[in-house]
Amino acid sequence: MREELLNKEAVFESLAQNVAIQAMRAAHPEAVTNAKFDRGELTLVIAADSIRAACRTLQRAGYNFLEDVTCVDWYPAEPRFQVTYHIVSHTLKERVRLHVFVESIDPSVDSITPVWPSANFYEREVWDLFGVRFHGHPSLRRIMMPEEWEGHPLRKDYPVEGYR
Amino acid sequence: MPDSSGRHDMPEIPGFVETATLIAPRPEEGPKDHTMVLNMGPQHPSTHGVLRVVLEIDGETVVKLVPDIGYLHTGIEKTCEAKFYQQVVPLTDRIDYLCPMTNNLCYVLAIEKLLQLEIPDRAQWMRVLLNELTRLNSHLIWLGTHAMDIGALTVFLYTFREREDILRIFEQVSGQRMMTSYFRVGGLALDPPLGFFETAQSFIRILPEKIDEYENLLTGNPIFINRLKNVGTLSAADAIAFGVTGPPLRASGVDWDLRRDMPYSSYEKFQFEVPISHDGDVWARYIVRLQEMRESVKICQQALDGMPSGPIKADAPHIVLPDREKMKTQMEALIYHFKIVTEGFQVPAGEVYQAVESPRGEMGYYVVSDGTAKPWRVHMRNPSFATLQALETMCVGRLIADVVAVIGSIDIVLGEIDR
Numbered sequence: 001m002r003e004e005l006l007n008k009e010a011v012f013e014s015l016a017q018n019v020a021i022q023a024m025r026a027a028h029p030e031a032v033t034n035a036k037f038d039r040g041e042l043t044l045v046i047a048a049d050s051i052r053a054a055c056r057t058l059q060r061a062g063y064n065f066l067e068d069v070t071c072v073d074w075y076p077a078e079p080r081f082q083v084t085y086h087i088v089s090h091t092l093k094e095r096v097r098l099h100v101f102v103e104s105i106d107p108s109v110d111s112i113t114p115v116w117p118s119a120n121f122y123e124r125e126v127w128d129l130f131g132v133r134f135h136g137h138p139s140l141r142r143i144m145m146p147e148e149w150e151g152h153p154l155r156k157d158y159p160v161e162g163y164r
Numbered sequence: 165m166p167d168s169s170g171r172h173d174m175p176e177i178p179g180f181v182e183t184a185t186l187i188a189p190r191p192e193e194g195p196k197d198h199t200m201v202l203n204m205g206p207q208h209p210s211t212h213g214v215l216r217v218v219l220e221i222d223g224e225t226v227v228k229l230v231p232d233i234g235y236l237h238t239g240i241e242k243t244c245e246a247k248f249y250q251q252v253v254p255l256t257d258r259i260d261y262l263c264p265m266t267n268n269l270c271y272v273l274a275i276e277k278l279l280q281l282e283i284p285d286r287a288q289w290m291r292v293l294l295n296e297l298t299r300l301n302s303h304l305i306w307l308g309t310h311a312m313d314i315g316a317l318t319v320f321l322y323t324f325r326e327r328e329d330i331l332r333i334f335e336q337v338s339g340q341r342m343m344t345s346y347f348r349v350g351g352l353a354l355d356p357p358l359g360f361f362e363t364a365q366s367f368i369r370i371l372p373e374k375i376d377e378y379e380n381l382l383t384g385n386p387i388f389i390n391r392l393k394n395v396g397t398l399s400a401a402d403a404i405a406f407g408v409t410g411p412p413l414r415a416s417g418v419d420w421d422l423r424r425d426m427p428y429s430s431y432e433k434f435q436f437e438v439p440i441s442h443d444g445d446v447w448a449r450y451i452v453r454l455q456e457m458r459e460s461v462k463i464c465q466q467a468l469d470g471m472p473s474g475p476i477k478a479d480a481p482h483i484v485l486p487d488r489e490k491m492k493t494q495m496e497a498l499i500y501h502f503k504i505v506t507e508g509f510q511v512p513a514g515e516v517y518q519a520v521e522s523p524r525g526e527m528g529y530y531v532v533s534d535g536t537a538k539p540w541r542v543h544m545r546n547p548s549f550a551t552l553q554a555l556e557t558m559c560v561g562r563l564i565a566d567v568v569a570v571i572g573s574i575d576i577v578l579g580e581i582d583r
Contacts, residue, residue: 038514039277065404067519068545072532084530086517086545090420097517118407121553129241144237144582153242160246 004038011035011042018042019089020096023061028053043097048109051100055085055115063089063096066112069122071130075156080104081132085112108133111140129154186218186230199227202564206235210313210568213578217555217567224563229556236582244542248508249275250349252542257343259544260580262305265291265298265334266522268347271542273428274518274529275349278511281480285472287351288430293364293467294337294346295429295520296460300371301330302523302575303457310450310572311382314391319381326374329367336360349509350484351477361468368464375457382450392447396558396570399444406557407550410525411456412574414440415448422521429520433470434463446573453575483509508537517545524548524575546580 005011015021015037024032024044031054034045046054055066067086074080079101088095100109111134112119123134124143131152134140142149151158187201199222206214214235220228240259244252256271257264269291276283308323331341337356338346346353382388398408403416413420421438423431439455441448477484485504486497513535519528525547532541551574558570 039280039516041516043515066407067526068517068528068530068543070530070543070545072541086528086530088519090418090425093425095426095517095519097515116407117405118550118553121549142234144234146234153239158242160242 006036006038008032008035011037015042019061019092019094020044020058020063023057024054027057041095041097043099045099045101048100048102051083051085051098052110052112052115054098055087055112058087058096058098059115062091063087063094065090066116066118067095069112069119069126071126071132071154073130073154073156075104078104081107081130083109083126083132102132106133107131108135110135111137113137128152131155186232187220187228198222204564204567206232211571212309212576215552215571215576215578215581217571219564219567221564224565226559226562226564226567229559229567231552231555233552233578233581236578238583240583241542241544244539246538248537249511249539250504250508252539253348254343254345256544257345258579259583260522260524260527260546260548260577261342262302262577263298263523264342264344265294265346266520266527268345269295269429270518270520270522270527270529271531272347272349273520274516274531275511276478277516277518278514278531278533279349279480279483281350281478281483283351283429283478284475285430286474287476287478289467289471290352290356290476291347291429292431292434293464293471294334296463296467297330297333297364299460299523300457300464301327301334303453303460304330306453306523306572306575307378310569310575311388313568313572314388316382316385316388319378322374322378322381326367326371333360333364333367336363348477348484350480351475355476361471364464365468368461368468371461372458375454375461379454383454389447391565391569392450392573393445395446395562395566396573397443397445398554398558402554402557403444406554408525408554408574409547409550410521410523411452412449412551412554413525414438415452416444417442422519422526426519428518434466436463446569449573510535510537511539519545522547524577524580525551527580544580544583546583548574548576548578549581552576552581 005014028050031047031050032044033047036043065088067088070084072082081102083100085098102109111123123137126132127140128142128144129152199220202219202221204219205211205216216232218230219226240255253268256267259267304323304327308320311319334344335341337360338344398416400417403413419440424438436459439452441452481500486501490497491501511533513533515532517528517530519526527547528545530543531539534540559567
């Protein structure tokens with residue numbers, strides 16, 4: 001069965017018991033700009049300036065394990081980059097996905113390495129392959145591509161076969 | 165990048181990242197700075213591939229450790245965006261070449277979740293059976309190479325003997341020993357051939373005594389114990405902070421296994437224990453993995469005993485390729501075949517994250533669809549990539565020889581780190 005809730009009000013109303021939603025509503029209701037519940041997965045869209053606070057809140061609420069940080073390039077749409085976080089709770093056995101949308105001019109967002117040190121490599125990967133900067137990252141350098149590489153290969157305007 | 169004349173310049177051949185940029189020398193400390201920087205890898209037999217580790221050492225003791233990766237980066241995530249959904253399956257084998265079936269499974273589960281497709285029981289049970297055989301295969305390689313790193317060369321020959329049996333089973337079922345690509349979106353590629361279950365059953369029957377054999381060689385061996393016990397200790401809090409998953413996480417005392425806690429592909433119908441240990445050292449990881457092998461044997465046995473009959477493909481003609489026989493007799497089947505092969509199948513817009521328990525930990529596929537026949541974005545969350553971040557914590561203060569033991573114990577595969 002496919003249940004789909006595509007806006008913030010509907011998600012907040014139907015999933016009022018969800019721990020992540022309760023925690024976010026209590027701590028920073030204005031930080032969640034949108035929400036989605038699709039195919040059994042909860043997605044919260046977080047305002048770019050409050051991602052670190054949102055992660056802290058979720059961590060305190062029991063979402064203790066950062067699984068993944070990645071990015072999606074929606075070129076040519078704006079805001080272009082969608083930085084995506086997957087966080088799971090070992091006690092609740094639930095997962096929540098956070099989105100942060102970043103504009104294409106000087107794309108940057110706060111690093112969440114102070115909350116989860118494991119974000120280190122993931123954020124380096126996003127910087128390397130998408131060119132999104134992370135403020136406060138301990139050592140933001142390329143991880144997959146060589147140091148002197150030009151461009152960010154996973155951007156949609158970078159050709160699949162490279163420049164030749 | 166294109167220059168002013170519109171031509172594309174050839175990029176220069178990239179150089180080696182200078183060791184000094186990874187670990188900066190400290191001339192201000194003068195004669196007090198008696199450490200030296202040692203480069204280990206990328207061509208080093210105990211780094212299991214092309215891992216490069218830059219070590220700062222004080223005598224034999226590790227002071228600082230910086231992993232440098234990317235030597236095997238092939239841009240699989242980018243390639244996926246240019247392929248039809250079904251064409252991505254063979255690429256997923258090549259990410260983690262020691263557990264191809266787990267990669268196949270994770271990817272097809274993600275796409276099936278996007279499509280909201282129901283998979284017949286027989287296909288699900290076959291997937292479980294083959295996934296556990298894959299886990300055994302991967303753990304056998306880990307055990308052989310790990311023991312070889314420590315200096316116990318014999319075990320390698322023993323484990324590769326059993327691994328060969330598993331590879332023969334894979335060849336029987338998929339036609340390939342390593343890059344199986346056997347799972348399809350919507351089910352399996354083919355029904356298992358005659359004699360497959362008998363071969364699998366006879367292998368599962370002998371394996372427990374083979375595991376006893378390895379244990380006889382290693383578990384009581386004083387050299388092996390001394391090299392492993394109290395080495396590379398990782399606390400549960402550190403393990404979670406660094407994103408460690410799988411056997412290293414369970415060896416640190418965190419009771420978390422996706423097969424049990426967030427079941428997929430009907431794992432909830434199987435009874436098995438999740439071995440954990442609270443020591444968090446290399447020895448604990450060894451014990452946890454050996455017990456996991458015994459549990460995998462149990463799961464395989466349950467899958468063989470209760471294997472349901474029925475179809476192996478979902479009833480979705482616009483997604484699943486028709487049988488060869490039907491194509492020869494039915495017009496619709498031929499049309500569907502032609503359309504799937506030439507245009508792919510369209511997947512409704514949306515995004516999913518599907519995680520499975522691979523032999524190394526949590527493997528996750530994040531797939532974003534824009535409603536066309538090609539994925540907009542495929543991202544793989546690979547266990548070794550995160551686990552590598554904990555390497556420094558595990559190695560600092562230990563000897564260089566312990567670094568080898570620790571790298572062996574986290575069971576990294578560089579193919580999945582670099583993708």
